[in-house]
Amino acid sequence: MSPSRSPPKNPVLKTREPTVPPGLRSRAALRLTAAACEGRLELQRCRACSAFQYPPREACTQCLSTRLEWTECDGVGELISETILHHSNEPYFRERVPLRVGLVRLDVGVTIVAHVDGACAPAPARIRLAAHLDKSGQAALVAHPPEGPTDMTTSQTHRDMTCDPRGRKILVTDGKSETGEALVKAFIAAGADKVWAGVAEPWKDATAIDKLAQLEGVTTVPLDVTDARSVEALSGLIGGKVDILVNNAEFHRHKPVGARGVETARAEMDVNYLGLLRLIESFGPALKFRAADGPNGACAWVNILSVYALSALPSQATFTASKAAAFAASQALRADMMGVGIRVMNVFPGPIDDAWNQTVPPPKLAPSALAAAVVASLKAGVEDVYPGDVAQDILARWRESAKVLERELADQ
């Protein structure tokens, strides 16, 4: 069943209130979620005897060692038994029965109670288990066919784990920037129902704006994220229709500290940080209200940040500071949106191959590659995206030692 655009809304009907699956987890179990946020399945493993185990524990069931680590797992195993639940005591699942649930035995020797993808053959069947995020923002383990997830739309529960742009209405801020244009095109190609491209200064770059507006399904709208009235005005027009908001607006200069850069810093903060706050104030409430509005309801908020939000790049001190500020705000936004099941997805690219990074040596991330990563990540339903080689490299080094990375970035 392929989701299509939703019928016009009946104004007399009550908007359904969002429910989310149970989100309470032990501290150990949150490690499963942490990996799922990046689309990985990790399981607990004993350092002493190498045994895998599940559910997460404080000690090894084989040898009682407390030296446990989290290891990536391919999820290959067998669906050994399954059921279709026709009843649930939990409101979220009550709205979604019948529900296919199974008992999976992974080849690494653990038994897992999991959601079962409708594409899986009946038990007994070979499967591949993957970790997704459910509407509560926690890891949800799903058994897929051996070739992996093919279609996450076989049930509403699975569709809830993704934020597929197909059939959805999407607002992209600063739509006429190089990344903005790439995002708009990628969403149209991915089957979005409608894309609004926010344009800050409609009198500039008239050709670029015209080109955008001529794309099928795209409407340009006036939006200046540095102007609260502009943001509020647009929210009044389309706030109740946006399913996915992509904040792509960015002000980017290369300034170290101590280089008479306070005005630049102020401008960067005004777009990159305060702009996000203005969007949250105007669009946040409407998005939350529509979190359960039909199968294609509001589902995601995407922030294009920078991998240097994790650790500052001294040569672009003020820019990376504004991205770090936006990152902090996004985490607060996520905590708020989690209660209704809206996913806040943060994208942490390395240098983008655009006009502002002209002098930065390669490798750089093409705007189209950034856009492709955003679409793929929405479909996969992950929460943190590090697209491209530089982002992956910085992330790995940051995980290894944030302090070593700080020293290494000092002379870049």
Place this chain on the structure above:
Amino acid sequence: MSPVSASYNGVVVVAPVTIPYRRYAQHDAHWFLAKAVAGLRDAAGLATDDIDGLAVSSFTLFPDTAVGLTQHLGLTPRFLEHVPMGGASAVVQLRRAARAVQAGDASIVACVAGDTNRVDSFRQNLANFSRFARDAVYPVGAGGPNASFALLTAYYMRVYGAKAADFGKLCVAQRDNAQTYPYALIRKPLTLDEYLTARLVADPLRLFDCVMPCAGAEGFLVMREQDARGRGLPFARILGSIERHNAYPEDPIQMRGGWAMDRDDLYAQAGVGPADMDFLQAYDDYPVITVMQLEDLGFCPKGEGADFVRRNSFTAKGSLPLNTSGGQLSAGQAGAAGGHLGMVEAIRQLTRQTLSAPIPDARIGLVSGFGMINYDRGICTGAAILAASEA
């Protein structure tokens, strides 16, 4: 094989008490447990202070435990057990109490279990049942026993060729038994056809496969044989008992319980075998677990449970009388008292104090308990062989 446990000679069980079940209740668990303790006192003609030992099982007593209950009820026992083992609690209470009485740590132990059932309490209990349930079952929508037993039943049917009608036969037989038991919440006669066509709850489980949670309590007393005789109380003897927790953790899915590990010890203690049993009171919140007990307690080989079901009638006057007060599937599941239902019924049968139809000449019977689906399987198992006083 592990060494055979010491005998329970000189210790007996008396005073089967049931606090009538109801679907929902406004009272707290404390109310039902108070009724049970008072019921035991009155049934045995005791003064409250004569009860110097207490064993308690309850899910809805929270935030209290057996400790809080002593002050709540004004009891001052010198032996106190909180047994949070769900459907295995009755057997475990019996074992703890019997050893305490044997050792002189208590003279008369009241073993009680009970729960209330508020409109929303079942869901609340499920959500907080265990850490593994909270982390790894409840979030998948598979919280509660329906999903767990559906997965076990589907697997058992596929691997051993059991049919829905085999499970249905057990449910129908138990419903027949419930006809004469006044406290059974569901006594409407059940036909196999009604069983097979009832609405699906969790494939392959249909409505009459699933236990109905309710409020209520059960209790019995454990004391020295000489004290029971002195007070003129009809009693049953304990011929043997076992318990086991987290058996066979390496099995990918639960197809056997701890009974299989310990049944040789059980029968060696009692000096009898499964063929000598005049009845079986099995834990029966879902019929698949009854079939598993038939196999693991040695009534038939593993995998032949369905065939055994086809060959027996399970009614009070038929072959291998099973759950003669209707079992939980007809009486209801009063929370942690689920396993006490069979224990109390066994004592009634062996002391000729039945409320349900008496089993002709019942002399020796087996009571089995199963509890706590902590994650993907039941953790606690137990069983006891009881005998009539003259046996």
